[in-house]
Amino acid sequence: MKRRTAREKALQALFQIDVSNSEPALAIEHVLEGEAGDEYLNKLVLGVVENKTEIDKLIMGSLEKWSMDRLATVDRNLLRLATYELIYIRNEVPENVILDEAIEIAKIYGDDQSSKFINGVLSKVKQKLLND
Template sequence: MKRRTAREKALQALFQIDVSSTEPASAIEHVLEGEAGDDYLNLLVLGVVENKEEIDQLIKVNLEKWSIERLATVDRNLLRIAVYELKYCRNDVPENVILDEAIEIAKLYGDDQSSKFINGVLSKVKQQLS
C-alpha cells in the first residue's frame, strides 16, 4: 500500500474512532475492506491513538480563535495524523512531504477552506517542533 493510501485509510479509521469510539483494531479492519493490512497504516492509527493528548495539545496551542472540539472531524483527524508524523516520523519522512500530503488529502476530504487551514496550523506546529 502506498503511503498516501495508508494516510487516507488512517484518516477514515481515526474518523470512525473519533465519531463512534470504535476500537482501533476494528476501525483499521473496517477501512481495509478485506485488503491486506499495512504497517504504516497501523503505525499512524495506533500512534495517534496512543499519543492523542500530546498531539491535541500541540494542535491546540497553534489554533487561533478555534477549539479543537469545534474543528471539522476530517480536519481534526488529518491534523492529528500530520502532527504525529511531524513529531514521531520526521527521521523517516521529510517534513515538507508530510505537509504536502496533508494538504492534498484535505483537498479531497475536507471543505473548500480545509487545505489552507491545515497548511497554516501545520506550518506553526512544524516551526514549534524545529
C-alpha cells in the same frame, strides 16, 4: 500499500474512532475492506490514538480562536495524523512531504477551506517543533 493510501485509510479509521469510539483494530479492519493490512497504516492509527493527548496539546497551541471540538472532524483528525508524523516519523519522512500530503488529502476529504487551514496550522506546529 503506498504511504499516501495508508494516510487516507488512517484518516478514515481515525474519523471512525473519533465519531463512534470504535476500537482502533476494528476501525483499521473496517477501512481495509478485506484488503491486506499495512504496517504504516497501523503505525499511524495506533500512534495517534496512543499519543492523542500530546498531539492535541500541540495542535491547540497552534490554533487561533478555535478549539479542537469546533474543528471539522476531518480537519481535526488530519491535523492529528500529520502532527503525529511530524513528531514521531520525521526522521523517515521529510517534513515538507508530510505537509504536502496532508494538504492534498484535505483537498479530497475536507471542504473548500480545509487545505488552507491545514497548511496554516501544520506550518505553526512544524515551527514549534523546530524551536523546541
